[in-house]
Amino acid sequence: MEWWLLCWLALFTRANPNRKNDFSQTTKCMKEVNEILKNGNDNDAIEALKTLEKTLEETNVSMTTDMSQSRFVVLLHKPNGPSKSFDIHASGNKVKEGSAFTNSSVRVQVPRELVTNDTIVFSMITWPEARRGNLTTGGAGVLYESKLFGLSVQGKKVSSLQESVNITVTFPANETQNPICVFFNFSTKKYSSDGCKTKWEVGESSLTCCCHHLTYFSVLLVSPSSTVSAKDQEILSYITLIGCSLSLFALVITVLLFITNRKVREDVSMKVHINLAIALILLNLHFLPSQWVAAQSPTGLCLYLALSLHYSLLATFTWMALEGFHLYLLLVRVFNIYVRRYLLKLSVMGWGAPAVIVSLVAAIDRHSYGRVLLDSSVPNSTEVCYIVNPTVKMVTTVGVFGLVFVFNMIMLVVAVRRIVALSPSGEFGQSDRNRGKRGACTLLGVTTLLGLSWGLVFFSFGSLTTPGLYLFCILNPLQGFFIFLWFVMSWRKTGNSTTNKSSVTTSTNS
DSSP states (O other): OOOHHHHHHHHHHHHHHTTTOHHHHHHHHHHHHHHHHHHHHHHHHHHHHHHHHHHHHHHOOOOOOOOSSSEEEEEEEEEEEEOEEEEEESSOOOEEESSOOOOOOEEEEEEEEOOOOOOOEEEEEEEEEEGGGTTTTTTSSSEEGEEEEEEETTTBHHHOOOEEEEEEEOOOTTTTTTEEEEEETTTTTTOOOEEEEEEEOTTTTTEEEESSSSEEEEEEEEEOOOOOOOHHHHHHHHHHHHHHHHHHHHHHHHHHHHHHHHHHHHHHHHHHHHHHHHHHHHHHHHHHHHHHHHHHOOOHHEEEHHHHHHHHHHHHHHHHHHHHHHHHHHIIIOOOOOTTTHHHHHHHEEEIIHHHHHHHHHHHHHGGEEEEEEESSSSTTOOEEEOOOHHHHIIIIIIIHHHHHHHHHHHHHHHHHHHHHHHHOGGGGGOOHHHHHHHHHHHHHHHHHGGGGGGGGGOSSSGGGGHHHHHHHHHHHTTHHHHHHHHHHHHHHHTSSOOOOOOOHHHHHO
C-alpha cells in the first residue's frame, strides 16, 4: 500500500543529515494514516498508528510545533531551556502547550522526569465511531468519545516512571457506566489497565488517568460488574485488616513458644506446623502494608513488595500441601514412614519451589509485578502491589491453589475416615457427646492446617458474592489465630502426657 511507502520514505530521508526539514513527508504520511483510520480495517489502522508514532518521533523540529488532520492532532514539544514539567491542552481540532483554551477537553501533565533534550510527541486520535466498541476490547467496553491519547519520547521506550503522567478528560456527570483508564498493548492488540490508575468519583465532571509509562492511552467505559456495594467493600477491608493483624500477632507468639519449649521442638509434626506459621507471618507482613506502598510514588519498593507477596503466598500454599502430605503419612501409612532427612526435604520443597516460580516470572518479564487494582472493573478500588499480568496471576496463584485445594480436600476425607475408625467406643466409659466434641475439634484443627478456608473464595460468585466474601474475609485472615489455638492445645496435651520423639505418637495423641 502506498501509505507504507510514503511513511518509510519519510524515515529514510530523515537519515540524510543534510535534510533539515521534512514536514512535507510527515504531512503526507499523516494524510495517509488519516485515510486508513477512515476506511481501513482494524489491523491496518493499528499498523498505521505504529508507523505514525515512529514518523512523528523522528521528525526534525527546532521549536514546539503542532499539526492536525481531520482525525487527529499532534504536538511536537522541543525543549528550549531548563527541564521542567509542562501541560498540554487539546480538543478535537486543536492542541496547545501551556495554558488552557476555550473548549479544550483534555489536559496532559508531563512530569519533569520526561523533559530532556529529545522531542516529546503527543497525539490525540479519534478512532472510527463504527468500530470503537470492537477494536481490541472484545466487547468488554466502549472507547469513551473514540479517543486515543499517544505520548512518547524520541528514540526511547519509557516505563516505570517515578512520577506519573496525568491525563485529565472531561466526563459527563450523569454517565451510568464506569470509566477505566487503559492503554493499548500493540503486542497483544488488546487494552490493559496495568500501570494506570483511574481517579474518578461518581458525579464528577472529569476523570484523571495516572500512568507510569508511555504509549497510547484511552478511557474504556464498562458496565458496573461488582455486586458488592461500596459500604460492604469498606467493611470487608476493615475485617480483613483486623483479622490479618490478629493472626500476625498470634503467629509471632506461636513461633516464640516453639523456640522456648524444648519438648515441642522435638516433635516433627510441630516443626511442619511452625514452617506454615512462618509462611503466614511473611504473607501478612507483606500484605498489610501493600495498599499503603501502592499509594506512594516509589516503584522500586512496590516491585519488592509485589515479589515478596507472591513468594510468601506460594510458600503458604506449598506448606499447606505439605501439611496434607504429612497427615497422609501419619494417618494412612502409620508404619514404616521413616524418611531420611525428612524435614530438610520438606523445607527444600516448601521454600525452594516458590522461589523458583517467582524467579522465573521475574526473569521472563519484570513488569509482571507492580500496582494493580483488586477489582479492575471499579475505578478507585483498592490498589495493591502484586501481579499485574493476568495470565501469570491465573497460572501461578489460582492454578497452584486449585491443585493444593483438591489435594488437601482428599486428605481431609481420608483424615475424617481415619479419625472415625480410631474413635474410642463407649465401652471405655466415654460418652458420645464427648467423643463428638473431640472429633469436631480435631476436624477443625486439621481443616485449619490444610488451609481449606481459602476455598470459600469459590463461593463468592453470583448470588453468593456478598455472603461468600464475608465468610472468606472473616475466616481466612484468622487462619493464623486458629493455628495458634491448635498449637496451644497440642502443647498442653503434650505436657500432660509422656513426651515421645516420634512424630507419629505425638500427632496421634493430638
